[in-house]
Amino acid sequence: MGEPTESGPDAAAGRGRAALIEDGVEFDGRDAALLRAVDAAGSVAGAASALGRSRARALSRIESMESAFGTLVERRRGGTGGGGSRLSTAGRDLLDRYERLQAVVAASAQVPETVLGGTVTSVDGELAAVDTPVGRVRGLHDDAAVGDAVQVRIGADAVTVYKGDEKVDPNATSARNRRRGRVVGVDAGETVSTVRIGVDSVTFRALITAESAARLGLTEGEEVAIRWKATATRVVAHATESN
Template sequence: MDETSGQGRATLVRNGVEFAERDVVLLREIGETGSVARASSNLGRSRARDLSRIETLESAFGDLVERYRGGSDGGGSRLTKNAIQLVNQYERLQVVLSATARVPETVLEGTVETVTGELADVTTGIGTVRGLHDGAEPGDHVQIRIGADSITVLEPAADPDPDSTSARNRLSGTIDGIDRGKTVFTVRVDVDGTGFRALVTKDSADRLALVEGRDVVITWKATATWLAHEI
């Protein structure tokens, strides 16, 4: 488990090879110029190194750049459908990270158990968690990212039946610390050794009498849970 805050950059990983922003920039430029050589020149990079990087990426992610000959321009390079999908996936992940860049996150790791439409059930060390996925399949290893602003803290006695609420994820834990701001508190909740962060207004914290050592229940919606997997 880890918790993060601050500006984040997306990274997709397969077989130990990372696909990051630098690679997205290269593929975009190849798509626009129709040439690896022109793309490298425009970006001030080495063509040989870019070709080597493309080979490394293709060894993990599949064909990304298609070379062709002939035509009025004598040939060139174009992105494959796979490359376009990969760039789109990266950009969608980056949008999510940018939107939550200043919100503390809880990050879990687990294995996809089942997939139903846009949602996946993931087995973790603290139970099954449900969240939105982008092409995950059963057996995939994923990270589960939960923003502190999406978690609701409840008294155990007020814990609703899971079938009566849209917050399908719920866990029991104990408050192990509270960082008090002027109007918003960050409540730290321990769930079987895993730390969660939840943002709670001062009024709500006072109303719930939240103090260190108190047992609570945390809930959050599956649609507020993002799965980032090693594809």
């Protein structure tokens, strides 16, 4: 089980993206929108309808979040006053925490990237698999084809750092890219710190809040695991440089 941490916005792609991570469960903008909709509609069904999602899928997502973050939505059965749902104190606190994180990372002027050179080995819909110096990496592509020389660009805001003994298979098929490495250094900021993680000959960068940096207690040379979503990874064709 990894330590809880926080990830910042996908600024490299021009979109604000913040995420809170607890026990491997991510709480991001879609989840915040779901909780806000429950608060506004007074029911999960009404929230799902407002967001264009199915009630079953909304309930399933709430249950997944509650497995990590605790009770977020209080359900009331029908009766003389009618049924419905409302946010718990923990749910409101989680929303407040997410909004504070989003404000912090949105204020960051620039988000560093890790850039890998590689060759496309397969394309499956919007995702491409690329052989890189750190193994096979998956990401969103723009008309890439098998055999193309590409850059794989990974925003530091998309990388999550975990401590523990989690086993990692770099070439396993997954919606997340996973690697193990060692902390090269931590560049502390007032509100956001940059962690540098060495994986083989490549240095990855991850943005975490000062709160998470203190909680993780990362030290130089310490072994850690990193993850980043394939959908937060950009594959850019016809690149020649890497780092």
